[in-house]
Amino acid sequence: MMRPSRRSRLVRRVAFRALDYALLLLLAGFFLFPIVFMIVSSFKPEKVIFDDLKTIVWAFIPRDVTTDNYLRVFERVPFWRYLFSSSFVTATTVTLGLFVNSMIAYALSRLRWRGRQFVLSVVISLIIIPLEAIAVPLLMIVNGLPWFGGATTWLDSYQVQIVPFIAEAFSIYLFYQFFIGIPKDFDEAALIDGASRFQIYLRIIVPLSRPVFATVAILQALMLWSSYLWPLMVTRSQTVRPLTIGITAFYVLDIRWGQILAFASMVTIPVLVLFIVFQRWFIRSVAASGVKG
Amino acid sequence: MRRKDRGEAATAWMMSLPAILGLGLFVVLPLVMGFYWSLTDKRLISSNPTQFVGLRNYRHLIGLRVITLQAERTETGVQRRDADGSAIFPPLRPILRSDDSFLGYRELTTVTVFDRRYVVVSRDPTFYRALWNTTKFVLVIVPFQGGLALLLALLVNQRLRFINFFRAAYFSPVVTSMAVIAIVWTFLYNPEFGLINAILNAITFGLTGQIDWLIDPQTALLAIIILSAWQAAGFQMVIFLAGLQQIPDVLYEASRIDGANLLQQFRYVTWPQLRNTTIFVVVATTILAFRLFTQVDVMTKGGPLESTVTVVYHAVDQGFRQQRIGYASAITMVFFVIVISIALTQRAFLRSEREVD
Numbered sequence: 042m043m044r045p046s047r048r049s050r051l052v053r054r055v056a057f058r059a060l061d062y063a064l065l066l067l068l069a070g071f072f073l074f075p076i077v078f079m080i081v082s083s084f085k086p087e088k089v090i091f092d093d094l095k096t097i098v099w100a101f102i103p104r105d106v107t108t109d110n111y112l113r114v115f116e117r118v119p120f121w122r123y124l125f126s127s128s129f130v131t132a133t134t135v136t137l138g139l140f141v142n143s144m145i146a147y148a149l150s151r152l153r154w155r156g157r158q159f160v161l162s163v164v165i166s167l168i169i170i171p172l173e174a175i176a177v178p179l180l181m182i183v184n185g186l187p188w189f190g191g192a193t194t195w196l197d198s199y200q201v202q203i204v205p206f207i208a209e210a211f212s213i214y215l216f217y218q219f220f221i222g223i224p225k226d227f228d229e230a231a232l233i234d235g236a237s238r239f240q241i242y243l244r245i246i247v248p249l250s251r252p253v254f255a256t257v258a259i260l261q262a263l264m265l266w267s268s269y270l271w272p273l274m275v276t277r278s279q280t281v282r283p284l285t286i287g288i289t290a291f292y293v294l295d296i297r298w299g300q301i302l303a304f305a306s307m308v309t310i311p312v313l314v315l316f317i318v319f320q321r322w323f324i325r326s327v328a329a330s331g332v333k334g
Numbered sequence: 335m336r337r338k339d340r341g342e343a344a345t346a347w348m349m350s351l352p353a354i355l356g357l358g359l360f361v362v363l364p365l366v367m368g369f370y371w372s373l374t375d376k377r378l379i380s381s382n383p384t385q386f387v388g389l390r391n392y393r394h395l396i397g398l399r400v401i402t403l404q405a406e407r408t409e410t411g412v413q414r415r416d417a418d419g420s421a422i423f424p425p426l427r428p429i430l431r432s433d434d435s436f437l438g439y440r441e442l443t444t445v446t447v448f449d450r451r452y453v454v455v456s457r458d459p460t461f462y463r464a465l466w467n468t469t470k471f472v473l474v475i476v477p478f479q480g481g482l483a484l485l486l487a488l489l490v491n492q493r494l495r496f497i498n499f500f501r502a503a504y505f506s507p508v509v510t511s512m513a514v515i516a517i518v519w520t521f522l523y524n525p526e527f528g529l530i531n532a533i534l535n536a537i538t539f540g541l542t543g544q545i546d547w548l549i550d551p552q553t554a555l556l557a558i559i560i561l562s563a564w565q566a567a568g569f570q571m572v573i574f575l576a577g578l579q580q581i582p583d584v585l586y587e588a589s590r591i592d593g594a595n596l597l598q599q600f601r602y603v604t605w606p607q608l609r610n611t612t613i614f615v616v617v618a619t620t621i622l623a624f625r626l627f628t629q630v631d632v633m634t635k636g637g638p639l640e641s642t643v644t645v646v647y648h649a650v651d652q653g654f655r656q657q658r659i660g661y662a663s664a665i666t667m668v669f670f671v672i673v674i675s676i677a678l679t680q681r682a683f684l685r686s687e688r689e690v691d
Contacts, residue, residue, distance in 0.1 A: 068486065072568070075507075075522060078522070145354070148347075148350045155343065156347075160354065163357075170670070173649070174670040175360075208352065208354075266511060267510075267511035267513065270650065273631070285511050288513065289517070289632060302521070308514045309511070313509060315509075328575065
């Protein structure tokens with residue numbers, strides 16, 4: 042058998058690399074074209090959007106740049122109110138969730154108590170229960186719950202979007218997995234110094250566990266920011282509705298694509314920017330969600 | 335010493351209490367109440383007291399009956415045929431009307447065998463359509479999206495220039511909100527001026543023509559599948575990538591020394607080493623796919639002709655829009671059983687793996 046000459050090997054390598062990049066680019070086009078088209082078109086007058094669609098290439102090139110669509114969005118719907126609701130619900134739920142879920146995970150992973158094994162196995166079995174499987178009865182339950190100030194229902198409020206999602210089984214599991222990996226020597230040294238169990242959690246475990254806090258925060262924030270089914274069922278008034286519901290109301294009355302794309306861009310761009318800045322953390326969080334067994 | 339133990343237990347309970355209360359009140363209680371309400375005629379707002387109805391909701395939901403129709407014959411016993419030459423069957427309606435036990439039944443599907451036609455009737459044909467659509471969705475998207483994600487992971491696992499850009503590009507749809515991006519895709523799917531038909535026609539020189547995507551019952555579910563895979567493939571790419579990076583380099587080196595080419599390396603090193611990751615991705619995608627709701631609610635509302643109605647969509651429609659909490663709870667319970675069975679299947683797979691080791 043003849044060995045291929047050095048030159049033909051080189052040609053093959055270059056050809057392979059070119060093919061490799063062609064495939065990478067083609068796929069990048071597939072995953073990016075809706076987002077690029079959305080952002081570019083949102084800055085065009087309605088008529089130009091439709092004209093440019095005929096040529097494909099122009100659909101991705103900005104021209105006749107205008108902020109009219111954005112201004113019209115602010116006129117037609119309380120965009121800032123939606124943005125506030127989405128941000129407030131996401132931030133509050135994530136923050137409270139980090140505390141609540143890491144505390145129980147600490148108790149489950151590092152303290153000895155009767156009932157520990159039972160609680161742990163219940164939490165793990167709750168991981169696979171999706172919201173969709175309990176949404177209808179949950180709606181019925183929150184409908185009849187009291188709140189401060191004499192309210193007799195949670196419907197159409199902020200707390201109905203926040204409180205039910207603070208405790209989360211999968212977050213607990215992620216914290217638990219991380220905490221059992223921290224050597225026990227730290228706790229014992231601190232105990233001898235007279236620290237309480239709670240102080241150990243606050244002063245030693247939490248600072249050591251920043252990566253898992255970031256992971257849980259990112260996964261939860263992504264989920265809450267894009268939640269749709271639950272706010273659809275429990276919110277009625279413009280004051281508490283999040284962006285995801287705000288835009289669909291927009292989509293039903295008098296369809297103006299330029300404005301819809303402007304609205305959609307305003308929901309997408311902030312998260313996209315956060316993702317680009319904290320890319321490593323996003324990827325790490327998602328990777329961590331997969332190491333289950 | 336014992337006092338210290340008791341203190342430790344008290345701290346543990348105190349720290350666990352908020353989460354236990356939350357999970358108990360908002361996950362376990364709805365599950366228990368959902369099961370109970372599925373046995374009643376509970377409504378969201380009603381002046382009548384709720385009544386226990388036993389398994390009636392489930393019978394209504396699942397119950398199927400088959401009606402056999404005999405092809406029509408003339409008085410001389412010759413089969414009557416229409417212009418196309420196919421047998422003529424008596425209409426279904428009078429039969430359903432003639433018998434009170436058929437009250438509320440509607441046609442689900444028919445099977446014709448020679449001179450007999452079997453008509454399957456159900457009191458909630460939408461539920462079976464939803465089950466079938468959801469199954470189709472799962473069967474297509476799991477291999478399609480999983481395969482795509484694996485391909486992406488293999489590509490971005492190479493040491494190449496600009497690879498970080500490509501990884502970010504493939505992942506970026508994951509950070510978009512489905513409810514929002516689904517509206518954008520509705521625009522892309524527009525038959526007349528949508529970008530997708532334009533691009534397809536440019537690539538195929540006009541061969542694809544005007545595809546009616548979301549308007550045609552034949553393609554509506556496919557359109558939703560493509561959008562869903564586009565949005566979620568990046569997520570699974572990262573999980574596959576994590577799996578790929580755990581494979582020891584020595585295995586590749588050894589296979590290279592043995593003269594394995596790229597394809598053989600994938601077949602004999604990568605694929606078997608990725609087994610657990612693949613099982614996880616398949617199960618996670620399957621469960622996620624069964625939850626299909628947002629895209630359908632935004633883009634098609636279950637239509638056209640119920641071709642995209644899903645189990646969760648049907649449950650929400652019944653429970654929230656029609657306010658039939660009891661009936662919707664029954665649908666929810668069926669959904670719950672499906673999800674649990676998939677998760678248990680995964681566990682069985684993983685266990686058999688451990689036993690082999």
